[in-house]
Amino acid sequence: MNGLNDRIYIEGGHQLKGSIRIQGSKNAALPMMAASLLHRGVSVLKGCPRIADVFCMEEILQKLGAVTWWEDHDLYMDCENAGKWSVPFEFTGRMRSSVILLGALLARNGKGSLGYPGGCVIGKRPIDMHLFVLRKLGAVITEKQGFLVAEAPYLQGALVSFSKRSVGATQQGILGAVLADGETVLENCACEPEIQWLCRYMRSMGAKIQGDGTSEIRIQGVKSLSAGCIQVPPDRIVSGTYICAAAVTRSQIVLENPPEGELKAFLEVYRKMGGQYKGNSGKLLVNGKNVQSPVKLLETGVYPGFPTDLQSPVMAVLSTIEGESCIREMVFEDRYKAADQLQKMGARIRVQGNEAVICGVKTLHGAAVQAQELRGGAALILAALGAKGVTALEGYSFVQRGYEHICQDLNALGAAVKRIQE
Ligand SMILES: CC(=O)N[C@H]1[C@@H](OP(=O)(O)OP(=O)(O)OC[C@H]2O[C@@H](n3ccc(=O)[nH]c3=O)[C@H](O)[C@@H]2O)O[C@H](CO)[C@@H](O)[C@@H]1O
Numbered sequence: 001m002n003g004l005n006d007r008i009y010i011e012g013g014h015q016l017k018g019s020i021r022i023q024g025s026k027n028a029a030l031p032m033m034a035a036s037l038l039h040r041g042v043s044v045l046k047g048c049p050r051i052a053d054v055f056c057m058e059e060i061l062q063k064l065g066a067v068t069w070w071e072d073h074d075l076y077m078d079c080e081n082a083g084k085w086s087v088p089f090e091f092t093g094r095m096r097s098s099v100i101l102l103g104a105l106l107a108r109n110g111k112g113s114l115g116y117p118g119g120c121v122i123g124k125r126p127i128d129m130h131l132f133v134l135r136k137l138g139a140v141i142t143e144k145q146g147f148l149v150a151e152a153p154y155l156q157g158a159l160v161s162f163s164k165r166s167v168g169a170t171q172q173g174i175l176g177a178v179l180a181d182g183e184t185v186l187e188n189c190a191c192e193p194e195i196q197w198l199c200r201y202m203r204s205m206g207a208k209i210q211g212d213g214t215s216e217i218r219i220q221g222v223k224s225l226s227a228g229c230i231q232v233p234p235d236r237i238v239s240g241t242y243i244c245a246a247a248v249t250r251s252q253i254v255l256e257n258p259p260e261g262e263l264k265a266f267l268e269v270y271r272k273m274g275g276q277y278k279g280n281s282g283k284l285l286v287n288g289k290n291v292q293s294p295v296k297l298l299e300t301g302v303y304p305g306f307p308t309d310l311q312s313p314v315m316a317v318l319s320t321i322e323g324e325s326c327i328r329e330m331v332f333e334d335r336y337k338a339a340d341q342l343q344k345m346g347a348r349i350r351v352q353g354n355e356a357v358i359c360g361v362k363t364l365h366g367a368a369v370q371a372q373e374l375r376g377g378a379a380l381i382l383a384a385l386g387a388k389g390v391t392a393l394e395g396y397s398f399v400q401r402g403y404e405h406i407c408q409d410l411n412a413l414g415a416a417v418k419r420i421q422e
């Protein structure tokens with residue numbers, strides 16, 4: 001998207017206060033939507049975030065023949081007639097998560113074809129392990145001019161050992177195995193909470209899955225699945241982003257329903273920066289007034305390690321803490337796109353390979369900056385909140401992939417963020 005609609009203006013320097021409700025999780029909702037294809041009837045996701053990626057997945061389901069509708073934040077998907085099996089590149093190129101539809105299409109139809117997945121450009125992001133697990137389950141997959149074509153008259157349970165932990169490939173394996181003949185054992189699985197949420201949802205449909213949340217997942221194939229219904233969990237990355245908003249403005253806010261238990265590694269780093277927090281009856285009181293300590297080394301990692309999705313939001317905060325901090329990005333090869341833009345705002349960041357050294361400054365200043373991907377874009381908004389003067393951020397549509405109403409949320413807390421609609 002180009003033009004004014006893709007631009008927001010943030011006037012920095014306002015203290016935040018008040019409380020905020022956390023939207024449903026993007027990375028939990030998307031695989032659940034793919035899983036809904038496995039029931040030939042109506043399934044529902046309650047509290048589903050109304051964000052660009054969810055709308056894109058909804059369009060894909062419609063393209064496959066599903067009928068979908070919303071009741072407030074509840075998304076209904078009638079997949080009775082979703083018997084088409086091909087998704088063109090114009091849809092899959094917009095979103096990384098589209099790739100896990102391959103397992104769902106194979107499980108439902110015995111065949112599926114898909115344009116190559118898009119999503120945030122934060123590294124190479126190959127899909128070798130996605131194809132590996134489906135091939136292990138019996139699929140024959142060919143790749144032609146950016147198009148994947150997979151066929152399997154039936155899928156057969158198998159022992160599959162992943163060479164590294166991948167959230168998407170683990171989900172792909174689960175989707176492919178739930179309706180396969182016999183037992184599947186997935187080894188070296190990712191343990192991210194979104195995998196457990198997918199499994200909870202699929203168990204509500206009658207799937208037999210055990211071990212999610214550990215590195216070994218066992219799936220006993222069943223003949224069919226019934227209607228799914230679940231409350232989409234609150235988004236841990238959005239929660240972390242708003243905690244960073246309190247930290248960068250040295251403010252105190254309340255998150256109404258954050259998944260505190262899923263935020264341990266992040267909260268540990270926030271605490272090292274001088275941030276304080278207190279959980280109380282499902283709410284989290286976050287006090288960023290004493291955020292002032294640099295962090296010697298923050299390493300991202302697979303869950304329960306520090307989430308790579310919160311790396312750039314924390315970089316924005318560290319840019320405002322005097323002294324030297326260091327980040328080591330261990331998951332993606334190219335996830336420092338926000339650093340150049342933060343420098344335009346006066347940040348002092350040196351990126352070398354997978355390390356970023358940040359020499360915090362007392363105050364950042366407003367500038368014209370460009371978001372190039374989702375979380376990097378959110379990081380620029382955070383930096384702008386704490387900066388002196390006005391920041392014009394181009395590329396807001398990247399942020400809208402994952403944040404339902406970040407501008408309204410921040411304004412409700414006292415920020416001054418403006419979007420000029422064409
Ligand atoms: C929609 C969604 O849930 N996205 C999340 C998901 O992305 P996604 O599922 O794409 O991330 P993965 O866990 O698969 O990626 C982890 C690492 O494995 C590599 N890899 C992955 C698959 C593969 O076939 N081969 C391979 O080498 C990737 O390039 C990366 O270096 O987990 C990431 C890591 O927590 C998060 O940053 C993303 O927000």
Ligand SMILES: C=C(OP(=O)(O)O)C(=O)O
Nearest residue numbers: 096097119120309374375
């Ligand atoms: C990288 C992300 O999303 P995706 O995997 O969909 O590109 C993200 O949510 O930060």
